[in-house]
Amino acid sequence: MVSKHLLDMVMLAEVGLLVLAVGLFFAHGIWLFLRERRLLRLATGARTALAHLITSGAVNVQDIEALRKLPADVQVITFLEMARTLTGTGKDNLRFVAEQVGMLDRARKLCESRLWQRRLRGARILSQMDVADPLILKLLADTHPAIRAQAAEWAAAQPSLPVIAAMLTLLADPATQARFSVQNALLRMGGIIAGPLTGFLETHSGPAAEAGLRVAESVAEPSFGPAALSLSRTEDIGVRVASANLLGAIGDAGAAARLIELLADDDSRVRAAAAHALGRMQHWRAASLLAERLRDPVWRVRRAAGLGLRTLGAPGALFLRRATNGDDRFAADMAQQVLDLPAAAG
Amino acid sequence: MNGMLTGIANEILVRGQVVVLVYFVAVNGWYLILLLSALLELRRHMLLISDESRHLLLSSTLSPTISILAPAFNEEATIESSLRALLALQYPNLEVIVISDGSKDQTVQVLIDRFDLVPVKTIYEQRIKTKEVRSLYRSSTYPSLVVVDKDNGGKADALNVGLGFARSELVCAMDADTLIEADGLQRMVRPFLYSTDVVATGGTIRVVNGSEVSFGRVVKTAVPTHFLAGIQVVEYLRAFLFGRLGWNRLGGNIIISGAFGLFQREAVLSAGGYLHDTVGEDMELVLRLKRLSYERGERGRIAFVPDPVAWTEVPESLRVLGRQRDRWHRGLADVLWRHRRMLFNPRYGVTGLFVIPYYVFVELLAPVIEAVGLVSLALGLVFGVVDWNFAGLFYLTAYGLGTALTAFTLILEDMSFHRYKTFRDRVLLFWWALLENLGYRQLTVYWRLRGLWKFLRGRKEWGVMHRKGFRPVAPTATR
Numbered sequence: 001m002v003s004k005h006l007l008d009m010v011m012l013a014e015v016g017l018l019v020l021a022v023g024l025f026f027a028h029g030i031w032l033f034l035r036e037r038r039l040l041r042l043a044t045g046a047r048t049a050l051a052h053l054i055t056s057g058a059v060n061v062q063d064i065e066a067l068r069k070l071p072a073d074v075q076v077i078t079f080l081e082m083a084r085t086l087t088g089t090g091k092d093n094l095r096f097v098a099e100q101v102g103m104l105d106r107a108r109k110l111c112e113s114r115l116w117q118r119r120l121r122g123a124r125i126l127s128q129m130d131v132a133d134p135l136i137l138k139l140l141a142d143t144h145p146a147i148r149a150q151a152a153e154w155a156a157a158q159p160s161l162p163v164i165a166a167m168l169t170l171l172a173d174p175a176t177q178a179r180f181s182v183q184n185a186l187l188r189m190g191g192i193i194a195g196p197l198t199g200f201l202e203t204h205s206g207p208a209a210e211a212g213l214r215v216a217e218s219v220a221e222p223s224f225g226p227a228a229l230s231l232s233r234t235e236d237i238g239v240r241v242a243s244a245n246l247l248g249a250i251g252d253a254g255a256a257a258r259l260i261e262l263l264a265d266d267d268s269r270v271r272a273a274a275a276h277a278l279g280r281m282q283h284w285r286a287a288s289l290l291a292e293r294l295r296d297p298v299w300r301v302r303r304a305a306g307l308g309l310r311t312l313g314a315p316g317a318l319f320l321r322r323a324t325n326g327d328d329r330f331a332a333d334m335a336q337q338v339l340d341l342p343a344a345a346g
Numbered sequence: 347m348n349g350m351l352t353g354i355a356n357e358i359l360v361r362g363q364v365v366v367l368v369y370f371v372a373v374n375g376w377y378l379i380l381l382l383s384a385l386l387e388l389r390r391h392m393l394l395i396s397d398e399s400r401h402l403l404l405s406s407t408l409s410p411t412i413s414i415l416a417p418a419f420n421e422e423a424t425i426e427s428s429l430r431a432l433l434a435l436q437y438p439n440l441e442v443i444v445i446s447d448g449s450k451d452q453t454v455q456v457l458i459d460r461f462d463l464v465p466v467k468t469i470y471e472q473r474i475k476t477k478e479v480r481s482l483y484r485s486s487t488y489p490s491l492v493v494v495d496k497d498n499g500g501k502a503d504a505l506n507v508g509l510g511f512a513r514s515e516l517v518c519a520m521d522a523d524t525l526i527e528a529d530g531l532q533r534m535v536r537p538f539l540y541s542t543d544v545v546a547t548g549g550t551i552r553v554v555n556g557s558e559v560s561f562g563r564v565v566k567t568a569v570p571t572h573f574l575a576g577i578q579v580v581e582y583l584r585a586f587l588f589g590r591l592g593w594n595r596l597g598g599n600i601i602i603s604g605a606f607g608l609f610q611r612e613a614v615l616s617a618g619g620y621l622h623d624t625v626g627e628d629m630e631l632v633l634r635l636k637r638l639s640y641e642r643g644e645r646g647r648i649a650f651v652p653d654p655v656a657w658t659e660v661p662e663s664l665r666v667l668g669r670q671r672d673r674w675h676r677g678l679a680d681v682l683w684r685h686r687r688m689l690f691n692p693r694y695g696v697t698g699l700f701v702i703p704y705y706v707f708v709e710l711l712a713p714v715i716e717a718v719g720l721v722s723l724a725l726g727l728v729f730g731v732v733d734w735n736f737a738g739l740f741y742l743t744a745y746g747l748g749t750a751l752t753a754f755t756l757i758l759e760d761m762s763f764h765r766y767k768t769f770r771d772r773v774l775l776f777w778w779a780l781l782e783n784l785g786y787r788q789l790t791v792y793w794r795l796r797g798l799w800k801f802l803r804g805r806k807e808w809g810v811m812h813r814k815g816f817r818p819v820a821p822t823a824t825r
Contacts, residue, residue, distance in 0.1 A: 004735055007738050011738070014742055018749065018753060021750060021756075025753065025760060028761060124399075125397070180406075184402055184408050300471070342466055
């Protein structure tokens, strides 16, 4: 029924596949073993030479020459390993040596490559070595999202107006890979971003504005106030929630007035955010309005209102106790739960 | 008349064999596609993570918050070390919620004593109906630790309670005895940072049997010498490195292990949480999340990330392993039955047109077809209607190619994560890959058939998992 020839062919093919797999598996094992041994041998010498150069701060031509002769992969491993633990003068010295041995030049060339994996590798080396380089602007506009994310990470260490402008453009990046990196990098740049970010908030809407508001909340500069007030009136629920959070972080009279309006928003997430923000800014004049929100049909708003009242201290506690005897069973229950919370709980 | 009947029976046997053979060729062909897909995906992933630095994630106020949900039932012997390892995970904004699911032993008391727990009250919204919560505790020494003591209701119920108490954006569902590697969460959270359409991510589960464990961390990996545990190492590698990774690239992952998965809390709550009346609650939830995403017109990506690792102890006795596999297969059947309207339904995109049919025809029905093939082959040989050449061809196609694919999975592991480093481990891995098809695979066919039979009879019990405990590091000699 089945010819012996066919069976022999199948068997031969499978034996071939198995032999290939076994050969590859064990050959790879031997290659790994030899590579690790070589790395260990070369990296030990390189570490010693590098540590000597960094701590002495003097240029030792022999050490630099020895490092230059190392294979590129060993150089990268050794330098990056040290870069992770160094700051200040130590890092400056490390960068100087890396420049001397040609590692940074190679990284710059990698950043110009047509292959994304090489550009990513180049960006990672320059980023971890904290190299200030105009290449960053080019990489922030790269077509590959992972490279943009890496460039954003790199940018945190070199805040300048052109870099901030490029980073803000990325906040509206449709390929969201860079979003966390960009927000985080902007946050790390600190107060210098206030001006450009205010401009960004004034001109953007939707998810881009929401991301911007999130960064602004952490920086909490009063100059964000007008933009936050304006964005709190947009259709986008996420933007209104983020605006309420930012207004709570800024905490001036205008913000309080708008937050009180937002307590009556159509969306429960916005009402909850407004209640939370009013509590956060300890706006005790809003206590009675927060107490009204204890009757809200949505649980999360009642909870935010209850916790908001709690943070107001004595005036809030008074309203909470009053609510426990009120006619609304849900408001009474929430008020009682908030009053029962231990001192450290939030 | 007798002669005619014999002729028909012979014809059925022969044609049946050919059908089964074609089935195996098709299945192995599909496996080959998955393997190639896994290879490409792994290469891309390794390039993306090479020289990656995650320190920014560790120190950022923007890092998403994570609540670990660890259901525990009668875990008094291991809960302390497991929990200490969880509390030491390297992730900022971490909350650990242990849910004692009506433990009858001293689990809760051990936690109270060792972690300075004090009873507290909190405000939480019960969006999913669960068994009653008896008490809630917080630790005076570990601010991020919450312990919930509740009436027994099963793992799904415990996870639902945990979802109610969790405060974080993401929840990590796990088993209390799973050992997550210290940087596992940093790695697993990546897809959530980079994309807004991810609802769940899963990591790799590896077998801890044979390895050395110290303070809830695997300190030395080794391939076990025990037959059943050793073969399961190979099975797990194949399932995660080639199965899930392959589907990742093809856009159709629908399984996240219940022992280690990260979910968007709000998405799980809106979907109604874990179902109680299924033994495949983890797969059911993931498939429901995926289905709801399609129905709402969202992308709802389920991502498998290969580098975060959690270690689990696998059964070393046939009885316990059989029960586990029987339960897994019952779970699979149940989940596919519940979501049967997705099958070949273009509304559900790749999942409906390719993934569900794959799980039905390859994963679910494979034991039936394999059993039919084996039985008819034996009958055919006995009655002389099938020749030995055909039997050889059948065996080589059904199992030989499988062994070669497994061998290539081992190469994938070696070229990427390379967790098993010694020559001994390498030889053992290959040994278990070769032995897998000589008896063990046929046993799994029997267990899975049993699971299918129980599913058809409507049985939903879990069975008991006996654990040996982890092998500690041998004490070092001192003078």
